[in-house]
Amino acid sequence: MTPIPAPPVLLSALTPVLVILAAGALVLLLDLVPPRDTKQHLGGLALGGFVASLLASVWFWDADLRAFRDMIALDNFALFFNLVIGYAGALVVLLSMDYVRRTGAETGEYYALVLFAGSGMMLLGSATDLIVVFLSLELMSLSLYVLAGLFKTRLDSGEASMKYFLLGAFASSFLLYGIALVYGATGSTNFDKVAAALAGKAPDGLVVVGLGLMLVGFGFKLSSVPFHMWAPDVYQGAPTTVTAFIATGSKAAAFAAVIRLLFSALRSMQPDWTVLLWGVAALTMTVGNVVAIAQSNLKRMLAYSSVAHVGYMLVGLVAGGASGAGAVLFYLLAYTFTTAGTFGVISLCGRTSGDESVDVRDYAGLARRHPLLAFVLSLFLLSLIGIPPLAGFVGKFYLFGAAVRGGYLWLVVIGVLNSAIAAYYYLRVIVYMYMREPEEAIPAGLVPSFAGGLALAISIVGIVLLGVMPAPFANLAVAAVAPLLK
Amino acid sequence: MSTSVWLIPAFPLAGALLNMVFGRFTGHRAHWIAVPAVGASFVTACTVFARVARGETFTGPLFSWIVAGDFEAPATVHVDALSAVMLLAVTGVGFLIHLYSAGYMHGDPGFARYFAYLNLFLFSMTMLVLAGNFLVLYVFWEAVGLCSYLLIGFWYTRKSASDAGKKAFIVNRVGDFGFGLGVMWLWTALGTLEYREVFASVGNLAPPTATAIALLLFMGACGKSAQLPLHTWLPDAMEGPTPVSALIHAATMVTAGVYMVARSHALFERSGTALEVVAWVGVATAVFAATVGLIQPDIKRVLAYSTVSQLGYMFAAVGLGAYAAGIFHLVTHAFFKALLFLGAGSVIHGMQGEQDLRKMGGLAPRMMTTTITMTIGGIGLAGVPWITAGFFSKEEILSAALGGRRYVILALLLLGAALTTFYTFRLLFLAFFTDPRMSREVARHVHESPAVMTVPLVALAVLTLVTGWVVGIPSDKGTTVFARFLAPVFPVHEGHHGGALLLVLSFLVVGIGIAAAVSLYKLGPVRADAVSQPRTPLHALLLNAWYFDKLYDRVIVRPLYALSVFSAQAIDLGVIDGIVNGLGRAVVAWAGAFRHLQTGYIVNYALTMLAGAVVIVGFLLAR
């Protein structure tokens, strides 16, 4: 038997992911030793994991490492997404330390799974091989499926988990089928080799179908129309902090994989996927916004709103180029802060019993009871509408600006019209908070803990900073997509 | 110069922040911060104005705001004659209204919040005027809208107030939709948004492109300045406190559209068609709103429609190329309309919140200052020859129409003027000079407002009286001092001025208007139930403002909502799902949950996904 030659292993290319995985393992171990009555220290550890990963990502900025036979890359693109996901994870952990404890569901496993999901997300940003893409996607999804069902005593939580799992598995099968077809046609799963095999030839039918099926799989994770239908049910049923993670982290990670796949491996098929995404973007924006109007459950409304925002971001992909892809990255950063903050406020408005205030009527007169909380939520909603000078406005500006320059004027018209419609349902929440009398007694437990308050403060600083001084961040985003466009 | 320019918005911003953060401590003393802040801003504006009068201009960047690839939009400010005039009007009128508010809002629980919003508005408005490129303009265009929304809904306990705020915001979004697209298109077409560069290079635009961009921008102006067909929000906006109506919905914010069109005149001229559209929309709005104003029973709604109508005159002026005349009317209108609103506020204040003209009358002897100053304002609005500035500015507009041989427009504007005169004097008669129609209880308490409110009234009345004589008299060459001051921005059209013919016409329409008002409301006793009664279909049409609101409700609002509900039910079966689960929730525990889950619906979702996959693959194959 010939000895197996030791393969070259460049672990440093995995540093941010390994940090998080290590934190996850440590959480599992420390869960076994006292203190047993509180798990706050494990939350602190999880937070430390995300923060350390953020620091590592900053440390590695401008690195260009490839490892494990080119299966992963640690370039600026991956690092940018590490930042987005790291922030999302840190905010979610901070909010969880308040919310999950209050609802009595705090366990060590919860934090471990958040960390595992986070590592899967970060790997998606690094993956340059379809197999790694698939495995990371599953690592992320599996953890989120379980987290969505955290509230075992509540039916809608279990239902969310079940629906998410079944439909997610269904979507994964499409993705896998697409991967298989691309592998069959090109003989490789490596992005660069796929690109090389496709370069300069008329698109192979198998690859075309493979592209379509992979987009179905990713479309599910992105919740783009018509693969969005799980979103409202899952957003509504899942614990609010988990919803925040699904809305921010998993979306960012799926975008990372899609952008890398489309811009590097399937670059030569840009004409095909551009036209396809044009339609998907228009449909996604419109359906998301129109249906959101009729929702009175805040979490369902935000689910449709997140569908709509995915539509805006797809506009950036259609626009293409450094400006288009860069705009998507910037928007994801802005959206992460805004959405994490919005769900954060909702998680804080829950009643102590674990029953949540998710109907828009529950927010009537919030401004009277908790002026600060109402003001903070208003800021997030205004950013979602896209009112300057908050992050949402600048993000939309970049996206639509890139599309205008790419010549997709009609898509921009649809987009801008949609964001005008969107004002209606976001504004309704503000109207309820400031201009309606509360209908019932004040629910207790509305004072955020230090962790929750810190998360909201970070989000607020984020959306204001991105709105007032977007230039450095936009440059970062453009620098991040540069490695893909070489 | 640069430092002093920055102080103009900085003072109100500081005031707003102070009252926002420390509102709990400033409380009922909030005006001690807010009013001096605006006063300081006004003084600074005066010094800037003086330097601009000596011929200085200033353009400077604040910081590099939005960078996207090769595109960079620094937050630039730009000060020239036009912005100097606007700044003076905004801060001057703003200061008087802040002062007035200190009396009017006295004792309101939201006193500090009110002044914080008002300061914030003044900050946004001065920044809007100072903006040196379209992007900054757009940002503060939105910002003033937001402040307007906050202030309309200020008394949020009234449902009508919060609804009106929402309506204003959403109707403005429709306009801003066009405005935003116009700005983006401009950027694509010219690669810059800086005023100077844009206006220098509009020649590179093909006229159809210029038309499209200009019309999109004008769409924004229609929203902000309440022109047809986006005017419906302004009358409802009267739900806000009266000083807010005076400041935002008469004197300053609503004129932003006129300012923007005048500022971008190079672009509109490049198109030509766009300018024509502006003129006709203005004329149509001027006449339309004047007809609605004829019959409204609410004193503030009369003034609101009259504002819409007067804004129409301004647009007609800029549409005719008489930019200086349009801006001149903007300034004089700011004076006399703010005066009228504040006067109306004084009346409402003196009558314990009554706004219904049918229940007023005979206030003249009890409220002398208010009566005199408001009459001056009314004379300004009606444009009675020579007395006030309103006459001079309106005369400029009419003479532009006459000089351009636009006789149809001239005739319509004259018709509007006759209607304006009628409803103005109707308002004055019904409020002050007819027999009292209020209840005895109310009548006993009618009183003149405190000095803090009457001083601004007198100041505005003086401004209304003298401005015209100082800067509005045409020279031999037909240009006014005002127009010559703006000459660096707008080329001066020398030549024939309306002269005697126009004067005769003005006398005629004002005479007709006053005569009609006198015959209806002054000759005989006025019965309260006879005023504003829809006796004929025409009355009903006017009373309901030509049914625009109903039309929009039927054609846009309801169908959109129905579509949403329909889509929610057709696409989002989760609605039904949720109901079913709600029934089961109470009884079913986790262990047994799996069997009771609505797995059937997952089939629906999965089927949709499958269908989507088929469509996507089919589409890719078909290409």
Added chain:
Amino acid sequence: MSPIAFALVAAIAIASAIGLLVKKNPIHGALFLVVNLGCVAVFYLGLGAEFLAVAQVIVYAGAIMVLFVFAIMVLIPGKEETGPDPRVRWRVAALPFGALLFAQLIMILGARRGAPTAAPAAPVPGGVEAIGRLLFTDYLLPFELTSVLLLAAMVGVLLLARRRA
């Protein structure tokens, strides 16, 4: 693998899959699944992937199916799910869509007939040694990643299964 053998096994695979779908008794369904998985193992064998074939039988047809049957017996005491299917029309509606997707794939394959396929990956022996070699060299990362995935799955199961809420 001879074409006739392939056709035979393929027919069994398809038939068993349909059987799995239409059978209302879950135990019967599970047995059909065993047959189906076995057929797939035969395919692997035919392609020269002996290790995969064996693993398929041991892991899927063996371990996992046993688990399935256990779970069914514990959770669903009755023999059959009762009552009419409330969503039968939706299930039937899936047929034409499935058929369409199938037709699209056939179309592609038909269009590609005779077209030069991309150079297939160098055929590797499917034995244990070759697989092991690959797993510890070229596919080291996916291999390790799978272990993390399994860890996450285990933790998740523990979290969901534990009684203490």
